[in-house]
Amino acid sequence: MAGRREMKREDLKARLIEAATRRIAENGLANLRARDVTQDAGCALGGLYTVFRDLDELVLHVNSATLGLLEADLVAALEGREEPAQQLRILAHGYLEFALANRNLWSALFDHRLPDTVEAPAWHLEKHMFLIQFIARPLATLNPQMSEEDLRIRALTLFAAVHGIISISLEARFVGIPAGRLESELDDFVGLLAAGAAAGRTEADDVQTP
Amino acid sequence: MAGRREMKREDLKARLIEAATRRIAENGLANLRARDVTQDAGCALGGLYTVFRDLDELVLHVNSATLGLLEADLVAALEGREEPAQQLRILAHGYLEFALANRNLWSALFDHRLPDTVEAPAWHLEKHMFLIQFIARPLATLNPQMSEEDLRIRALTLFAAVHGIISISLEARFVGIPAGRLESELDDFVGLLAAGAAAGRTEADDVQTP
């Protein structure tokens, strides 16, 4: 069996990602330690560096997996819903649910910063795309006249706004939105934007900022 | 002169805050070092600890000052503008301008985390309030029937959304909103929300999320 080494290697990789995922989920990214992860994964400290370039690369893998989970959740939530404004609400709601259910993993998505010199690899950046696509599709239905590019940008704006609302509330850095109200605020908010989008471009289009 | 010591102390404090501010503005919070700050401020390393409990407390002072600058900018921008929807636009625009002009200081406001055990002191938390007040006031004019509490929450939501749009774009973590579009996206966005708010509560109010 010529693939024995390859298999062990893949197995170790998987165990490390799993261990890191569990550690981050339980204690947060800031408390992730190479020693803890390797111990949990049942390998020596140095083992990590035979499989990943460094700890950052391991975290990138965890984050990609997290994005995969989010994607699966949203796909499931959208199942069978066709009305575009409804879809947007479901996406926002699904995103909130995911953030609540996986707080630390979700935070790690945004807290993890590579050293200033390093770029995130393409395979990881691509994982971000699906989210924007999910949002752009119903927006396109609501705004058939918008260009691809405008839709992408509008989807990004919408995502950023929803993300902002959820993250400020969960971090409770400012005096936060009460937990019970978060869901309805989000719903109102997306409803308003969807209605606005459906009504077509408003006078805001022509305003020149001074 | 009995206050000589007191004066020197206040002077040292001010020099340290000023030095830390400049360091953060130039290199970002993540690269702030006690040694650099004390050297810039012209005191010994240990001097910092005669005036502040630790480095975190110094950063809190820098952040409070930054919030003070933001407040002054927004007050100036609002000067003479009475129309509430217009005010909201100005606030969003002013916030963007401030973030662009003071990127690292602005980031420090959100990046700085105290150790899990420590709470932010009240004097610092109060500094956050004015922003929400600024937003709540025009919202109140647009929605005279809303309660104080609802206005506060809605203001928080609006702030969080605007902040999210700006910060995701500036961090360029996801493929960002092109710089040239950010301003108009923000403007459209706030315009839409202001119009929605003015139109009164929508059907979204009654939707129960499943």
Add this chain to the structure above:
DNA sequence: TGTACATCAGTGAACGCGCGTTCACTGATGTAC
């Protein structure tokens, strides 16, 4: 299938260093007379 040798994944002790914080000391400020 079995033996001898070669390779390299995996080991874990040791390295290295960055950096916040402390603490024994000293010189400037304050007090008493």
Add this chain to the structure above:
DNA sequence: TGTACATCAGTGAACGCGCGTTCACTGATGTAC
């Protein structure tokens, strides 16, 4: 105003330690015959 003593702000060398990463070693896997 001046002198003697007391205090304490400020000094900076040393501490301490957390933790990512390395590297000389070894034992499991692969290859040749």
